[in-house]
Amino acid sequence: MWGRGQGSADPGPLPHKKLSMLARVKSGALRGVDAYIVEVEVDLAPGLPYFTTVGLPEAAVKEAKDRVRAALKNSGYKFPGNRVTINLAPADVRKEGTGFDLPVAAGLLAAQGILPPESMEKYLLFGELSLDGRLKATRGVLSMALTTRDAGLSLIVPKENAQEAGVVQGLELYAVETLAQVVDFLAGREELTPTPTLAPEDAGWDPVDDVDYQEVRGQEPVKRAMLLAAAGGHNVLMVGPPGAGKTMVARRLPSILPPLSFEEAVETSRIYSIMGRLPPGQPLLRQRPFRSPHHTISDAGLIGGGTTPRPGEVSLAHHGVLFLDELPEFKRTTLEVLRQPLEEGLVTISRATSSLTYPARFMLIAAMNPCPCGFFGDPRKPCTCTPNQINSYRSRISGPLLDRIDIQIQVPAVPFEHLARTEDSRDGSRAMREQVLEARTRQEQRFSRTKIFANAHMSSRHLKEYCALTEDTRRLLGAAMEKLALSARAYSRILKIARTIADLEGQPNLSPAHVAEAIQYRTLDRKFSP
Numbered sequence: 001m002w003g004r005g006q007g008s009a010d011p012g013p014l015p016h017k018k019l020s021m022l023a024r025v026k027s028g029a030l031r032g033v034d035a036y037i038v039e040v041e042v043d044l045a046p047g048l049p050y051f052t053t054v055g056l057p058e059a060a061v062k063e064a065k066d067r068v069r070a071a072l073k074n075s076g077y078k079f080p081g082n083r084v085t086i087n088l089a090p091a092d093v094r095k096e097g098t099g100f101d102l103p104v105a106a107g108l109l110a111a112q113g114i115l116p117p118e119s120m121e122k123y124l125l126f127g128e129l130s131l132d133g134r135l136k137a138t139r140g141v142l143s144m145a146l147t148t149r150d151a152g153l154s155l156i157v158p159k160e161n162a163q164e165a166g167v168v169q170g171l172e173l174y175a176v177e178t179l180a181q182v183v184d185f186l187a188g189r190e191e192l193t194p195t196p197t198l199a200p201e202d203a204g205w206d207p208v209d210d211v212d213y214q215e216v217r218g219q220e221p222v223k224r225a226m227l228l229a230a231a232g233g234h235n236v237l238m239v240g241p242p243g244a245g246k247t248m249v250a251r252r253l254p255s256i257l258p259p260l261s262f263e264e265a266v267e268t269s270r271i272y273s274i275m276g277r278l279p280p281g282q283p284l285l286r287q288r289p290f291r292s293p294h295h296t297i298s299d300a301g302l303i304g305g306g307t308t309p310r311p312g313e314v315s316l317a318h319h320g321v322l323f324l325d326e327l328p329e330f331k332r333t334t335l336e337v338l339r340q341p342l343e344e345g346l347v348t349i350s351r352a353t354s355s356l357t358y359p360a361r362f363m364l365i366a367a368m369n370p371c372p373c374g375f376f377g378d379p380r381k382p383c384t385c386t387p388n389q390i391n392s393y394r395s396r397i398s399g400p401l402l403d404r405i406d407i408q409i410q411v412p413a414v415p416f417e418h419l420a421r422t423e424d425s426r427d428g429s430r431a432m433r434e435q436v437l438e439a440r441t442r443q444e445q446r447f448s449r450t451k452i453f454a455n456a457h458m459s460s461r462h463l464k465e466y467c468a469l470t471e472d473t474r475r476l477l478g479a480a481m482e483k484l485a486l487s488a489r490a491y492s493r494i495l496k497i498a499r500t501i502a503d504l505e506g507q508p509n510l511s512p513a514h515v516a517e518a519i520q521y522r523t524l525d526r527k528f529s530p
């Protein structure tokens, strides 16, 4: 009795013909990176043709009317000539995106009696319609799939999003190509086979092998610093003249980081999914992201925001690396807003009516010249800056930001004869990554009963517990701090790095040698003397 196109010429006797018809379809919307369920209520009432959508729809949702009208007609169904009211509940949250097309179309059909209302109870419908009735790839499907599963529902999405939704374990998923297919399925005229979900072991991980630390020559101390950073999750600031290879060093960091776990891959891929930026045919990211925004980037571009809020670079770098070259050139206010993600691993974007949260846990690698002209301390060329200029340049980076950066390292210009040597450096990324993995395993065991997983995240309580110093070591550190005029804030940084150095060696206790090496990574804390 649920005939396709049944109502196009003659509406015929409807099963529960009333003056007003109401249908409900479950769909979803995004709030930040999370999806929540939205009930799409479609009410048809007698009267002159009229169409309104209530429940705080944004422009793309309002435009659903025109796409749905064309898609229904071109699929052989009737667009009701009544007063149509669409309510998106809960009504007090703004809804954006094109995913409401499919549920609105289904609701209009149900309200006209073309689809049995109860047929949709166990499904969440999400997807954009093209004018000819085909379903198009829609942003945010991965988050929608997680919410659908958690609500105990089954999901109907465009076929182009099948792989993306299919990474969610335990989800009953139907990937469809056209509106007519959805209608036939819900009306019980067509069987659909649930789309199989991807097994985590098949998700895969691609080692970063297009770049390798073997190609970085004559910079062994810098490579050592990057090894420590990767092993302990420490943020790094590189200070050196132009052309010293700071960018080259930073770009290779993902090649020694631990593989992206399945859970991490899902978390990061959700962000790319809501941006519509997952690579085609690849439902999950297979490498840790490396993001390197230019210093002219806006606050919204870096942190997230905009009229229709979008995640920023800090979130695109989630579980990966954020590289900020020429750090002092970033606006000071921009750098200030980095503090929250660096401390909490997330970023909150405040809006007039509400606030959104996006994940943003990344390793920060920053680089800067030693002075405005770039050649302070460089034997190749004399520096032309005054001490005042140098101090004001360096003070553009605030103390609180520096506080979040454990490792500060000088990257000197490499003399040409070093670079010209043909042999590659002995330590390549593969060997370095193995050391990183061993050190990370030791940290996992140590922190198994805590909420942290890497040395960089230790609190003062953890420092007391895991970085106890012998009398000898304490004396050495005290003397060094005095001699080098290190600030008090340097103290806990040094302990954290020493802990990572000891972990790389598999040593349970911190030795004077560990601490002595760690002290070298506080370049900027030392008194600056031209």
Ligand SMILES: [Zn+2]
Pocket: 371, 372, 373, 374, 375, 376, 383, 384, 385
């Ligand atoms: Zn200079």
